[in-house]
Amino acid sequence: MSNMPFEIGKKAATRDAYGKALLELGRLHPEVVALDADLSGSTRSEYFAKEFPDRFFDCGIAEANMAGISAGLASCGKIPFMSSFAMFTSGRNYEQIRNSIAYPALNVKIGASHAGITVGEDGATHQCLEDISLMRTLPNMKVICPSDAAEAYKAVIAAYEIEGPVYLRLSRFSTVIAHDDSYEFRLGKGEVLKDGGDLTIVATGLPVPASLEAANELEKEGIHARVINMPSIKPIDKELLIKAALETKRIVTIEEHWITGGLGSAVLEAISEDAPVWVKRLGIPDVFGESGPAAELLTKFGLDKEGIKKSVKDFMNS
Amino acid sequence: MENIELQRIANKIRKGIIISTFHAKSGHPGGSLSATEIFTYLFFEEMKVDPKNPHDPDRDRFVLSKGHCAPGYYAALALKGFFPFSDLEQLRHTDFYLQGHPDMKMVPGVDMSSGSLGQGVSAAVGMALAGRLDKKDYRVYALLGDGEIEEGQVWEAAMFAGARKLDNLTLIIDNNNLQIDGAIGDVCSPYPIDKKFEAFNFHTINIDGNDYDEIRAAMKEARETKGMPTVIIAKTIKGLGVSFMENEVGWHGKATNEEEYKIAMDELEKAGEALE
CATH class of the missing domain: 3.40.50.920 (Rossmann fold)
Structure with a gap:
């Protein structure tokens, strides 16, 4: 697939890549649906929402419910990508992810943007520094943390093919892209x-x-x-x-x-x-x-x- | 199905609850017994489910949001034909598939893993959403405890379901009035339950949840209600069917000992004979 919208040497954030890849997956696969918790502009799930309003569900500021709804959708054959800030969709709804998604190994993808200290000015309440720890401890969960937008794009596309829950750790901060379209993301490979x-x-x-x-x-x-x-x-x-x-x-x-x-x-x-x-x-x-x-x-x-x-x-x- | 036939099935479910928890030496008989008529009506009258085709995409869905009442749920599934009734004797046993709380990966007929209170209802909302998206006419039912609705997530789910007008969703509140620490009105009162759901844009129906005529009428009303989800607030008696468990909070999460088991089974045997 060579629809890579990110060019080596240019700057972008991994959340931008998440949004673009999610849109691409939406175009390719009718069973892909997207959910957000009032942050679709920031998580970039709005790209999907604009093109597929019938397959996008804004849950409002209710991340626990979003995780459960995603589980229900997945149990009926949908592939939900649920998005929020890492703080609120690994921390706030940790137990919902654990018991409603990871335990039954449901096919839910979690797009967690604004991870880490590079959220910047918002400060400590929004700087999630424990999501890798929380998510990787869960059986059935896969944890992916891309290093630039091109790698993130490939990883999100790959996440669709991975059966079961996947946590995608994404950033708000734009950085220089070091990978090109020839790069292949492979789960479990450095x-x-x-x-x-x-x-x-x-x-x-x-x-x-x-x-x-x-x-x-x-x-x-x-x-x-x-x-x-x-x-x-x-x-x-x-x-x-x-x-x-x-x-x-x-x-x-x-x-x-x-x-x-x-x-x-x-x-x-x-x-x-x-x-x-x-x-x-x-x-x-x-x-x-x-x-x-x-x-x-x-x-x-x-x-x-x-x-x-x-x-x-x-x-x-x- | 005539009420008398439903009553006979309910009697068998009650025996299953007592048998399974006795052999497990643990589990939750009280809330399983209060919801027995609801389990019976859902699985033997209301829902389109087929044990020969448990993953039929067109089937109705059920989520036991009050997942600790698995003994009642499993007994209903067993009687429906999803697995042998005798398997109930191995509930909660190591290396056996009947987990203490519903497990969709292991237990045939279970549509959603549940047990952490407040979570099942969100999953039911997701199923209803999927049904609407796929233009399918299946319905989704979720059974919640009255103590369970103290969980904030229930109201997040209710807000969403109401806002999205999910009329293919029916919630049933097993209002047996007791939770582990006492009467729900004393612990942290969720009353008035109907007015709360009404404010969340639900159609609300109050019934006697141990009466088949009232359950039947409410389920019909829910099916016929368009443009909003329905909640059935089912007033029930915790521990119903076993005299020493009725309205006793101590039987929320405790199994019978040998002596209690014999008394309970004897009572249920007699109740069953009276229905023949």
Whole structure:
């Protein structure tokens, strides 16, 4: 399929890709329906709503009900994509997702935009830093966190083909697109962006490009870092991680999420029995987020290029 | 079906409730017994369901939103032919398919997994929405507890169903007036129930939920009501059919011991004989 609306080198947010891909899926598959909880403009489900008003259901500000309605629709053969902010459709309705969607393994896709601290100015109440943790703990749930709009587009299209519940972690913040139409998203597979033997950087989502930039600059300083993009957090690419652990002995994980329960924890779980090595987890420490422009917050929490470089150097010297 | 035939089925369902919870040494007989007439009427008179074709896309749907009353639900499904009645003796047993709360993946005839209160009703709304979208004429029924409607999600679902005018949806409230901590009016009163649903744009019907004539008339009225969903507020007696359980909150979630089991089964046996 080559309807990719995102061009390498241009800027877009992963939520934009979600909206475009959902619209494309709506055109291709009559059983795809969309639900939102009064945020269709922000989640971009409005693209679908405008073209398919009869297959779009705005539930109002009632995320728990939206999850249950999605379950009911899925039980009747529909493929619902329900959208809201990550905070409200992983946190607010966690138990509805658990008991009404994940337990019966219903074919519901959750489009969770505005994840992480890059929601920015809205501050801590809206900065969901635990959704990877909450969702990946659920049996039957798949968790995907794309790193740019092109990858997100491919991942959303792929989510349609995955039987059962899928959680798609999406961002509001626009970033430079690093993938092109030839990229193939594969559930359970990581993508090696750069080879290296001194350590492995495993990143997911929005900080992936900064991780690669940091690694490229460190190369000139004599640190040869392998860089892995890990959009599929559950299932995770255990094979690729074990290989990296055995070959490079050190791992740094990078995510726009609390360092408990997220990618870092998933990596530790993946390697601990077969290839236990020294792992440094970068992300948001055990504190709530705060208001500020997204780029400044990434800098503050050390998730921009300079912050990552510094942390990696410290780790290599420790 | 004549009322007397429905009464005979209900008597068997009541036995199934006592048998299954006794063998499980746990479970919820009180609310299963209060809803027995509703289970009976739905599965043996009202709904188009076929145990030979449990996934028929045109079937009517049922969601037991008060999922803890699985013993009554399972007994009705067993008598309808979805699985052997004798399987009820293994309710809640390890490695057996009859889970403590309804499980759509494991139990034949169950349309939605439920048990966490307040959630089933939203799923029923989704099913009604799918039916409308597919231009199918199946109906969706959800049975809720009167304590359950203290959950906020019930009102999110009701607001949506009312706003969307889902007239293929019938909610039934099993108003047995008791929840775990006591009388619902004392714990955190949801009364007046009918006026609340009316305000959420539902057609409301108040009935005696243990009386087949009233259930029959209400179901007909619900089917014939267009442009809005219907809620049937069914006044019932918790524990009905077993003398020592009637209106006793202590029997919400407790199984009989050997002695109690014999008394309960003896009472039900006699009640059954009186119907022959």
